[in-house]
Amino acid sequence: MTDTIVVTELSKWFGLKVAVSELTIGFRPGVTGLLGPNGAGKTTLLRVMTGLQRPSQGSIQVLGLDPRDHPSIYNRIALVPEDETVYDRLTGRQFVELAARLAKVDRVKERVSAAIEDVGLTDAADRALGGFSKGMKQRAKVAQALVSDPEVLLLDEPLNGADPVQRAHLIDLFRKLGDQGKTVIVSSHVLAEVERMTDRVVAMVDGRLAAVGDVSTIRAAMTDKPRRVYVEASDPRRLASSLIASPGVVGVSIDGDTVHVEASDSGDLARRLPILAAEGGIRLTRVEPVDESLESVFRYLVEGR
Amino acid sequence: MTLALHLYRRMMRRGRVIALVALASVSGLVYWLVGFDAPANDLTGLYTDILASVGYTFVVAALILTAATLREEKDAGTLPYIYLRPIPRAWFAGQALIAGSAAAIVIGICGWLVTVVASIAVGNGIGPTIPALTLFVAAGIGYAAVFVPLGYLAPRSLLIGLGYIIVWETILANVVTGLAQFSIWRISLSIYAGMEDEFGQVATDTLGPVTEGVGGGVAKIAVVVVVGLVVLTWALRRRDAL
Numbered sequence: 244m245t246d247t248i249v250v251t252e253l254s255k256w257f258g259l260k261v262a263v264s265e266l267t268i269g270f271r272p273g274v275t276g277l278l279g280p281n282g283a284g285k286t287t288l289l290r291v292m293t294g295l296q297r298p299s300q301g302s303i304q305v306l307g308l309d310p311r312d313h314p315s316i317y318n319r320i321a322l323v324p325e326d327e328t329v330y331d332r333l334t335g336r337q338f339v340e341l342a343a344r345l346a347k348v349d350r351v352k353e354r355v356s357a358a359i360e361d362v363g364l365t366d367a368a369d370r371a372l373g374g375f376s377k378g379m380k381q382r383a384k385v386a387q388a389l390v391s392d393p394e395v396l397l398l399d400e401p402l403n404g405a406d407p408v409q410r411a412h413l414i415d416l417f418r419k420l421g422d423q424g425k426t427v428i429v430s431s432h433v434l435a436e437v438e439r440m441t442d443r444v445v446a447m448v449d450g451r452l453a454a455v456g457d458v459s460t461i462r463a464a465m466t467d468k469p470r471r472v473y474v475e476a477s478d479p480r481r482l483a484s485s486l487i488a489s490p491g492v493v494g495v496s497i498d499g500d501t502v503h504v505e506a507s508d509s510g511d512l513a514r515r516l517p518i519l520a521a522e523g524g525i526r527l528t529r530v531e532p533v534d535e536s537l538e539s540v541f542r543y544l545v546e547g548r
Numbered sequence: 549m550t551l552a553l554h555l556y557r558r559m560m561r562r563g564r565v566i567a568l569v570a571l572a573s574v575s576g577l578v579y580w581l582v583g584f585d586a587p588a589n590d591l592t593g594l595y596t597d598i599l600a601s602v603g604y605t606f607v608v609a610a611l612i613l614t615a616a617t618l619r620e621e622k623d624a625g626t627l628p629y630i631y632l633r634p635i636p637r638a639w640f641a642g643q644a645l646i647a648g649s650a651a652a653i654v655i656g657i658c659g660w661l662v663t664v665v666a667s668i669a670v671g672n673g674i675g676p677t678i679p680a681l682t683l684f685v686a687a688g689i690g691y692a693a694v695f696v697p698l699g700y701l702a703p704r705s706l707l708i709g710l711g712y713i714i715v716w717e718t719i720l721a722n723v724v725t726g727l728a729q730f731s732i733w734r735i736s737l738s739i740y741a742g743m744e745d746e747f748g749q750v751a752t753d754t755l756g757p758v759t760e761g762v763g764g765g766v767a768k769i770a771v772v773v774v775v776g777l778v779v780l781t782w783a784l785r786r787r788d789a790l
Contacts, residue, residue: 326624347634
């Protein structure tokens with residue numbers, strides 16, 4: 244699949260502060276989670292990708308063009324900025340309509356209504372944005388981005404302030420857009436939400452690329468970090484003594500009925516564990532890999548720096 | 549013109565408009581106070597003198613208003629909603645200048661209307677006030693062409709703009725003859741002088757070495773607008789928007 248956004252050797256600095264450092268990466272259609280702790284450079288990267296800021300070094304191509312030199316591309320890409328501020332005096336509908344008119348879309352009224360409906364804001368659309376809750380403002384911001392039906396949608400912390408129902412609605416919407424073949428990049432530090440949207444993540448730490456790919460591939464590539472597996476067994480002590488003698492097992496501890504195992508190769512452990520249990524007459528009641536989640540992978544990436 | 553209309557509406561908030569109209573009205577109020585005691589045959593000259601000297605309050609109002617045209621969007625973080633649109637940057641810059649000019653002209657016309665009322669009140673009639681409208685319109689356009697790009701480029705645009713008005717326009721341009729030629733207020737005054745026969749002594753002194761005349765003044769303002777357009781277009785293309 245062809246990359247719709249190509250970032251090459253990108254660096255962005257503000258005075259002495261380096262926000263993004265020598266980043267080379269491509270984004271393709273579908274949903275990609277852009278992860279990183281605060282200050283990792285996510286917002287700067289999104290701003291540079293949209294042309295709001297110039298790269299200090301390197302280049303950006305969105306749909307084959309540099310947005311700063313080709314403003315015409317802005318009817319094919321859209322950004323939902325992180326800033327909460329919107330035009331408080333405008334109604335939700337006027338806000339989306341302004342975006343539609345500036346983007347020169349056809350059938351403005353129809354498209355505006357459709358975008359508002361997509362984000363579930365129809366009932367409140369004719370109220371002033373100043374009276375909107377944070378979550379409603381987020382949805383209005385998403386609607387203004389969707390109104391031009393962009394091929395590339397960049398969302399900077401779009402779920403901030405949204406309540407659980409709104410979050411679920413927006414997550415479904417982003418997944419749907421990704422399934423339609425649009426390139427959707429969602430920046431977030433709430434890992435559970437990103438996990439619900441996509442497997443594909445780009446992790447940034449200190450302005451640098453920490454990892455790219457799906458969560459399990461990234462985890463598998465982290466060979467220096469032993470996998471942790473919790474095993475509940477009928478005789479945890481005997482299981483622990485069997486495991487400690489096994490090759491590939493680097494650590495074992497017991498917590499009640501649970502054996503905490505650290506193994507350098509989780510595949511090997513998965514094969515060996517039932518054999519050891521059968522040989523020792525031990526009944527296994529639960530086997531749970533505990534650090535295959537996005538959160539633990541991300542924690543390794545951040546702490547490993 | 550969606551963008552120009554949006555920027556204009558955003559600038560012209562009720563509270564701000566009232567405050568700036570009050571600022572731009574100082575000339576009319578001063579004329580009203582001074583005019584009552586002035587001889588009838590001096591009233592028109594006095595009118596031009598007060599506009600030329602006290603009229604700077606309108607310049608400050610124009611600065612506050614026009615510098616905010618894009619600065620407010622940048623500071624509030626709403627600029628992406630208008631910047632990330634398929635609008636050629638020269639057209640974007642042009643619409644910002646139109647919005648800034650229109651807003652400054654509206655405030656200027658309100659200030660001018662106060663001078664009209666004052667002129668009627670002191671018995672000088674409407675006639676002598678009509679040419680003065682050109683002063684407010686030309687200054688509104690000229691200052692917008694300077695302060696809209698300044699507002700976009702400089703976070704402390706109000707401070708820099710005030711420095712320009714106080715240091716350049718009122719001090720340096722009085723001392724260094726050549727600098728007066730680059731004073732927007734004097735250029736606007738030269739257009740007004742070209743339409744008004746009874747220019748007072750203070751107004752003439754303020755004009756200094758700048759030649760009076762409508763054509764020359766309009767041409768100079770046009771040059772200022774073109775330079776402002778080029779600078780703003782460059783800034784939109786080449787400088788970080790946020």
